[in-house]
Amino acid sequence: MKLKFLGTAAAEGIPAIFCSCETCKISHELGGKNLRKRSSFLLDDKIMIDFTNDILHYVHAYQLDLSVLEHLLITHSHSDHFNIFDLEMKLNWFTNPDHKPLNIYANEACIQRVKDIPEVEDWESIGMKERLHFHPVRRWQEFFIEDYKITPLAANHITSYEGEHSCIYVIERDGKRILYAMDSGWYPDETWDYLERHKFDCLMLDCTGALLQRQGVGNHMTLEENIKVAERLKKSGSIHEGTILVSTHFSHNGHVVYDRDQDEFLQNGFIMSYDGLEIEI
Known part of the structure; x- marks a missing residue:
């Protein structure tokens, strides 16, 4: 498997949009791997x-051709993880009419968010039904995307719906198993039960709080x-x-700077992710 981290920040990004905290100032000055966009991942x-x-x-920085992308897996409805408005770019008058439809695997709330876009009053007449194919995802109900087996587990995260x-x-x-676990605090018991019964080749864990000392608090994790x-x-x-261990999805509120703090992660057995990081397993 080839794992590519397109973005590795929480909703604010680093530096955050309206922030001049010390972490944002340092990250801005250093540039490079210290700059983080919102979290997204390509398998x-x-x-x-x-x-x-x-x-x-992502399209510009990594020269991605999303016209050939067929599968989009969504964790939850928060806008930094599911930007519904850019899905309108699949409409005929925004793009090449010959590209393939996009299969979106998401919970029912996410699917309804797209269908409730104000500009999309008549779903069928504008061609969105042919461009976006929705597949409802339910926790614990495994499914396949081509030859990839996907199992959705319960996260510990509050949403707006x-x-x-x-x-x-x-x-x-192909005998490899990975966990992609963004936007979750300490896992529910049933999720732990599943994780402890399976072996993993890579864990990618939410680390929004990074260097904060606040174990057991909130909908995210720390190092x-x-x-x-x-x-x-x-x-x-x-x-x-x-097993490869990766911490990702960082907030500036976690006071983390890649150039300064990556060694602390490595000393604890974790790769500190950065935008553009690629891993082969």
């Missing part, structure tokens, strides 16, 4: 996870909590010596 150039407000930047369930994803192919996740899964035999 084997075939499956994109989350569609952020920075999607156009009543009854919506955020997901983290286990993805398997301290990432370490505790790894310790627990090591005890259960779910991760092994060769």
